[in-house]
Amino acid sequence: MARTLAFRLVAAVPLVFLVSLLAFGLVHLMPGSASETILGDAATPEAVAELDAELGLDRPIIEQYWNWATDAVQGDFGRSLITSRDVSDTLVERFPVTISIAMGGLVVALMIGVVGGTVAALRQGRLSDRVISLLTASGLAVPNFWVAVLLAFYFGVERDWFPAIGYVGPTESITQWIYHLILPSLALGLGSAAVIARQMRGGLLDVLDRPYIRAARAKGLRYRRVVVVHAMKNAFIPVITVVGFQASVMIGGAVLVEQIFGMPGIGVQVVGAVLSQDMPLVQGVVMVSAVIVIFMNTLIDVSYAYFDPRVRLS
Amino acid sequence: MRSILHRLVARPAGFIPLFWLAIVGFCALLPALVMTHDPNAADFGAILEGPSGEHWFGTDDFGRDTFSRVVDAARPAAMAGLQAVSISLVLGLPIGLFVGYAGGWWDRIVMRIVDAIFSLPGLILAFAIVAILGPGLTNAMYSVGFLFALRIIRLVRGMVLSVREEPFIEAARLSGAPTATVLSRYLLPNMMGPLIVQVTISFAAVLLIEAALSFLGLGVQQPDATWGSMLREARSLQRDNPWIAWPPGLAITFTVLAFNTLGDAYRDVLTEGPGGRAKAAKRGASLGLAQGTTAVSDADPADPNALLSVRNLTVTVPTSAGPAPAVRQLSFDMRPAEVVGLVGESGSGKTVSALAVAGLLPRGVTIDPSSQIHFDGEQLVGKTEADMSNVRGTGIGMIFQDPTASLNPALTVGYQLAEPLRIHHGLSKKDAIDRAVELLDRVGVNNPRQRLKDFPHQFSGGMAQRVMIAMALASEPSLIIADEPTTALDVTTQRQVLELLVELCEDLGMAMLFITHDLGVVAEVCDRAVVMYAGQAVETGDVYDLFAAPDHPYSRALLASVPLLDGDEERLVTIPGRVPGPGEQIAGCRFGARCELVHEACTTTLVELITLPRDGRSSRCLLAGASTESNP
Numbered sequence: 001m002a003r004t005l006a007f008r009l010v011a012a013v014p015l016v017f018l019v020s021l022l023a024f025g026l027v028h029l030m031p032g033s034a035s036e037t038i039l040g041d042a043a044t045p046e047a048v049a050e051l052d053a054e055l056g057l058d059r060p061i062i063e064q065y066w067n068w069a070t071d072a073v074q075g076d077f078g079r080s081l082i083t084s085r086d087v088s089d090t091l092v093e094r095f096p097v098t099i100s101i102a103m104g105g106l107v108v109a110l111m112i113g114v115v116g117g118t119v120a121a122l123r124q125g126r127l128s129d130r131v132i133s134l135l136t137a138s139g140l141a142v143p144n145f146w147v148a149v150l151l152a153f154y155f156g157v158e159r160d161w162f163p164a165i166g167y168v169g170p171t172e173s174i175t176q177w178i179y180h181l182i183l184p185s186l187a188l189g190l191g192s193a194a195v196i197a198r199q200m201r202g203g204l205l206d207v208l209d210r211p212y213i214r215a216a217r218a219k220g221l222r223y224r225r226v227v228v229v230h231a232m233k234n235a236f237i238p239v240i241t242v243v244g245f246q247a248s249v250m251i252g253g254a255v256l257v258e259q260i261f262g263m264p265g266i267g268v269q270v271v272g273a274v275l276s277q278d279m280p281l282v283q284g285v286v287m288v289s290a291v292i293v294i295f296m297n298t299l300i301d302v303s304y305a306y307f308d309p310r311v312r313l314s
Numbered sequence: 315m316r317s318i319l320h321r322l323v324a325r326p327a328g329f330i331p332l333f334w335l336a337i338v339g340f341c342a343l344l345p346a347l348v349m350t351h352d353p354n355a356a357d358f359g360a361i362l363e364g365p366s367g368e369h370w371f372g373t374d375d376f377g378r379d380t381f382s383r384v385v386d387a388a389r390p391a392a393m394a395g396l397q398a399v400s401i402s403l404v405l406g407l408p409i410g411l412f413v414g415y416a417g418g419w420w421d422r423i424v425m426r427i428v429d430a431i432f433s434l435p436g437l438i439l440a441f442a443i444v445a446i447l448g449p450g451l452t453n454a455m456y457s458v459g460f461l462f463a464l465r466i467i468r469l470v471r472g473m474v475l476s477v478r479e480e481p482f483i484e485a486a487r488l489s490g491a492p493t494a495t496v497l498s499r500y501l502l503p504n505m506m507g508p509l510i511v512q513v514t515i516s517f518a519a520v521l522l523i524e525a526a527l528s529f530l531g532l533g534v535q536q537p538d539a540t541w542g543s544m545l546r547e548a549r550s551l552q553r554d555n556p557w558i559a560w561p562p563g564l565a566i567t568f569t570v571l572a573f574n575t576l577g578d579a580y581r582d583v584l585t586e587g588p589g590g591r592a593k594a595a596k597r598g599a600s601l602g603l604a605q606g607t608t609a610v611s612d613a614d615p616a617d618p619n620a621l622l623s624v625r626n627l628t629v630t631v632p633t634s635a636g637p638a639p640a641v642r643q644l645s646f647d648m649r650p651a652e653v654v655g656l657v658g659e660s661g662s663g664k665t666v667s668a669l670a671v672a673g674l675l676p677r678g679v680t681i682d683p684s685s686q687i688h689f690d691g692e693q694l695v696g697k698t699e700a701d702m703s704n705v706r707g708t709g710i711g712m713i714f715q716d717p718t719a720s721l722n723p724a725l726t727v728g729y730q731l732a733e734p735l736r737i738h739h740g741l742s743k744k745d746a747i748d749r750a751v752e753l754l755d756r757v758g759v760n761n762p763r764q765r766l767k768d769f770p771h772q773f774s775g776g777m778a779q780r781v782m783i784a785m786a787l788a789s790e791p792s793l794i795i796a797d798e799p800t801t802a803l804d805v806t807t808q809r810q811v812l813e814l815l816v817e818l819c820e821d822l823g824m825a826m827l828f829i830t831h832d833l834g835v836v837a838e839v840c841d842r843a844v845v846m847y848a849g850q851a852v853e854t855g856d857v858y859d860l861f862a863a864p865d866h867p868y869s870r871a872l873l874a875s876v877p878l879l880d881g882d883e884e885r886l887v888t889i890p891g892r893v894p895g896p897g898e899q900i901a902g903c904r905f906g907a908r909c910e911l912v913h914e915a916c917t918t919t920l921v922e923l924i925t926l927p928r929d930g931r932s933s934r935c936l937l938a939g940a941s942t943e944s945n946p
Contacts, residue, residue, distance in 0.1 A: 018430035023442075030446045141571035143522055145529050146545055146563035153552045153559065214674055215720040215782070219734040220707020220789055223699055229733075233724040252435030256526055260549070270438075271530050274445040282445045289438045297433070309769040310723060 004305060008298045019290040020072065023283045024065050030279065037277050038081050077284035082276050087284040090269060095288055097167055098265035101188060101258050102250040104181040108189025109196055109246060114239070116193065117200025121235075122227065124205060132197065139194025144253050148187035148260040156183060156261075165262035180263075188257045192246040199242045203235035210234075237307050240300055247296035251289050318583055327579040331572035338569055341388035351379035353386035354537060362555040371561045375551055383539055384561045390540045391521060391569070394455050394533075398520040399513055401459025406466025411497050413467065414474025425471070428464050436461055440523060444532050451534040454527045461523070462516050469512050473505045507584045511577050518573035525566050541566045620647040621825050622671065622689050622793055628682035629663070629670050631896055638897035640666045640679075642849040650792065653819055653826045655840035655857070657833060657872070661893035663849040664829045668795050671827070672712050673702035689793065707738035711786030711824075713815075715798040717778035721770035727781055728766030734788045753784040757814060776807035783814065787822070794819070794826045800835070812839060833872055837861055842930075845869045848894050848904040851923065855931035865926060865933040867909045903936070911937060 027034065035051035036043060052058050056067060071078065077087035120132040156164020162183045168176035207213065208231055216230040217223070258265035266285055273281040304311045322328035341348050350370070357377030364372045371380035413424045431439065443457030477483060478501075486496050527533035528542030536543075544562035551558050617623050629641040641663040648654050656664040669675050671687055673694065681687075687694040690709060694702065706712070714720040722730055731753065732746035741749060747766065754762035757780040770778060779799060786794055796815060800808040816839055819826050828839055836843050836857060843860055845853040845868065853866040864870045871889045891908035894900060902917040903909065909916065915936055924938040925931070933939070 014426075015430055015433060018426060019433060022430060022434075026442055026446060137571060137575065138567065140574055141518070141567045143525050143529075143542075143545075143563065143566050143570075145526060146559070146566065149545060149549055149552070149559050150563070153556065157553065158556070209676075211714055211716055211719040212722040214676075215712075215714055215785075216722065216730075217674055217703065218672060218706055218712035218714075219785060220703045220705070220738055221733065222703050225737075230722050230725070234722070248433070248435045252437030255435075255437060255441075256530065259530070270441055271532065274441050274532060275449060277445055277448075279445065282442055286434060286438060286442050290434050293435060294433050307724060309726075310771050 005298070005302050008301050009295075012294050012298050015294055016291060019294075020069055020287060021065070023286045023290075024068055026283060026286070027279045028061070030277065034081055034279060037279075072287060077287070078280040080273075080278050080281050082273075082278045087280050090281065091266070091284050091288055094264065094266040094269055096169070097263055098251070098254045098258060098267065099292065100167075100170070100177070100181060101184045101254040101263065101265065102247075104185030105188030105192065105250045105254065105257075106243070106246065108185045109192035109250075110243065112189065112193035113196025114200050117197035117239075118204060118227075118232070120197065120201040121204035121208070129201075132201075136194040136197050139190050139197075142191065144187050144191055145256050145260060147190060148184065148257045151183045151187050152260055163261075167261075167263040167265075180261075184254075184257050184261045184263065187260075188250060188253045191253075192249060195242055195246060196239060199239050200235065203238045204231060207231045207235045233307055237304065240303060240307065244297050244300040247300070248293045251292060318580075321583045322576075322579060325579060325583075327575050328583070331576040331579070334568055334572040335576070338388050338572075339392065341385045342392035343389075345386050345389060348385045349379075349382040351382040353378060353382040353539075355379075362551060362558070364555065364557050372555060372557045374547065374555075374558060380558060380561050383544060384541070384565050387540045387544060387562070387565070390451060390534055390538060391524065394451055394458075394524045394540070395517050395520050397452065397455040398459040398462060398524070399516055401456060402462035402466050402516060403513070405460065405463035407470055409463070410467040410470025411474060411501065414471035415478065415493065415497060415501070417475075421471070424467070428467055431464055436523065437526060440527060441532070444527065449532045449535065451524075451528070451538070451540070454524060454533040455520075458520050458523050458527075462520060465516065466509075466512065469508065470505065473508060474501060477501055477504050507580075511581045511584070514573055514577035514580060518570040518577070521566060521570055521573070617647045617649075619649060620688070621650045621652075622648040622827070623686070624667075624671065625686040625688075626682075627667060627670060627685045627687065629666050629675065629685075630680050630682065631666065632678045633895065633897050635897050637680075638895070639682075640849055640896040641670065644844075644846070644849075644851050646844045646851065646854060648793070648825050648827065651819065651823045651825055652842065653816070653828060653840045655836035655843040656827060656829045656846060657831065657836055657843055658846035659831055659872075659889075659893055661848070661895070662846040663896075664831075664846050665797055667846070668712075668797050668827060668829050672706060672710055672795055673697070673699075674706075674712070704738075707734055707789050709789070709791055709793065711789050711791035711794045713779070713782050713786050713794065713796040713799045716802045717782045717799075718770060718773070718775055718802075720782055721773075721778055723770055725769075726766065727768055727770060727773070731766065731781070731785055731788060734785070738789055749788075750784075753787055754781070756787070757781070757784045757818075758810075759784070774807075775803050776811060779803060779807075779811050780814070783811075783818070787818065792824060794824050795829070796826060797829045798831070799828075801830075815839070833861075845872065848898075849896060850904060850934060851932075852905065852934045853932065854923075855926075855928070859928060859931060865931065865938055866905075866935045867911050867937075868905045871908075871910075903934075 034055060034057065035048045039047055039051060049058075056064060059067075068078075075088050077091070079086055080090070116132050116136070120129045123129045152164045155161050163180050164183070166180060168180050170177040204227075208227075213226060213231055216226045221230075254265065255267040255270060259267045259271070269281065270285045272278070273285070323332065355378065357373070359377065360369065360373050361375055361377045362373060363369055363377075366372070369379050369381065371384065373379055374383070409424065413421045439461060440454070440457045443460060444454055447453035447456060483496065483500055486500050491499075524533055524540065525542030525545070528540045529546045531543075531546065534540045534543050541562040545559060548559040548562065624647070625645045627641055627644040628639055630637045631640040644663070644667055646654070656667060658664045666675070666679065670681050670685075671689075671694070675681065681695055683696065685695050689705065692705075694705065697705070721727065728747060728750055731750040732741075732743070735741045735746040735749050736743065750766060751762045754765065759765055759777060759780050765773075770781075773781060783799075794815075799815065800811050803811060812835065815826065815828075818824065826839075828836070830836060840857050842855065843857050844851050845860075845866065847868050853860065853864065853869045855865075860869065861873070864873055868889075875889060889908055894904055894907070900906070902915075902919055903912070903921045906912045906916045919936065921934050921936055923932045923934045926933055926939050
């Protein structure tokens, strides 16, 4: 397993390289240079040229990429054009919050999605299946930030069951951490729960028709055991693929949802950076999110081996 | 195209979303006709009101009418959607077509880049593009359009790849048509369906992203409003007017839901093809069972010495024309350690009968409650699923046609083999493994202890069938049901597996119900046979007698169709015609249409099983007994 993981991680390197080209290229697609952003509209062309030289922006583009990339590999994404703060400091401080919410969302999505999809499949055509189908379709259509707004208001403000605002790190208090994550995770996870439920229902129905399920029943196994032991593991294979897609959706959604719950994640920072064209910070956020997503997908690739032995040996 | 639209509107999943989208479209085109107030007119006498006759959805902090604002926001939403989707098509379609068609390096490079961009969360990428272009709804839509262009590229490329090698494309190419012509004339029309589905669903996703960007203040700018930016404003006003967050949120949700549902419905219409459900339903003629009794079942009550005694077994299957009997009043007996063949062409109901005995009928297939299946003196019809699983676990073992598909690919063979031993025989894990090793050894799998750790895909078909047999033996059954156990195997393995089955039955004193279409196999394996045709037993008897002197014309035809090797010439006689389906009502003999000896009475008289003077034989033929003499 560890060897497979290592192999897959190495295989992901070219992808990270491509993303880095994209992130680096962003700046050069932008009208004007970083120096203009720093110096503002009143800057003289001489002052801009001078700062360009100081920042190395007059060098050949390949050299610029090389310098940026070698720094980035060491965790140095330069300084914010606006606050002059090291981008990596901001990332290290802010990203754990965003990742916590994304993870919370994924947990919610998996729990609700797997249970909902399984119930719908086992009660195919009955009332509970129809209700779940309806909820699934709605779940796919409801904007997560609206759900967040509603949850924060009705369960955080009107009834103060959960905190409507703020964040507590896991190092301070695990229970408080989870407590603060409940509403944002729900808001974030419901949409993906719908996606997973759909896949789970379809996957399970497909598997339940397979000959090996009949053969398992022929051995005299109770239906519950047949479903849990013989069907679920196989039904999970297509679900994993979907979970892989959701990892990316979760990071994007967390950036949005965390702002509604006033959580100190990367969201507010990146929106501010976008509005003020603070490219180093945008680049840093792009790179870190891409690496997280690629890493998650690698983990998911490896987990296929657990669910599908045919993958393991090939 | 026209008929597709008709079929789409004919179903609620097509009509309701279209209706909603028509409303939204109308609001976008002619908002003035719908709005009750000027959406931007402040009225400080009526701020943050709840819904009322005057303000249907209440008002905001400037006293502006929420209903009118929601209606007014339909236009930017529609424009944004159109912009983004057009951009994605303008970019995605040509690139996808080109890359898919050209293939090679172009394909590899572009798809790598697309993959790389896809590894970024969509919203983060939209952020990056807005950062370059600056905030504003149009810029936001450029970024979203770019994002969805990637999806279109993927979809179109995939479709081109799958159609490219079709003969008609090849022919067009060889005839010298220019590439552009081939693409636009031949390829594009073939992809319209999936493309429309993708575009419809893209609209939904675009609206969601637009709403998110506007919610963050990166999309539409004041004083314009979209549903997303209205939600942004609503956040701070909620405390004083909880209503205010509902209308824009519901507007987004309904519109997205409408696009998604419409896309799904369109896909359904495409895949279903013309005709579809409506016609099938109309065909539903009333179907009943042929009235009348079966001579055998009434005359012979369940045999007290029998291990398995089946009486009047009727099994109903769902068909396009409603439920229909696939097995009609089947009756037969099996004594302990007896091997009985259930023979017939496909469609004769033999497999359904076997599954009915084991209680393994698929969903929707039901046993008529008047049927009787007595196993070891116990009536099985009407038993609960839990009771039946006990019967299967301890008394009846089953072997299936396709051994590789009948083993669970995700579990080791050892686990699957030990499972019933632990559950039904209460063995410990270690004892179960030891017993599993014995069983595998017994069925002739080499190196059994090692092989227990393997997964099913590591076994050949023949070996997998041996594993299945071992699994059936695990419950120490007194009856084994083997459903065409050798059909999926190659010829040399077939013989080995058959010999193994016969040997096991003799050694362990098990009875076996052997289902096959191959009379040659019946002759080798079985003591007695029940010949089935179109859901009915048409002849039963001792295998030796039956082969020597088949009574029923169908049995004779079946015997004649066994491939025989005459020197080096193989001759195969087939029976002309086909087996009538479960729902087909036939007055008289169900085999009549294919029978060589058919005469007028056969088409009008209901034919029953007639007991022949010979020991234990019966035949469902008006000529029963008569034809036997003429046959050597």
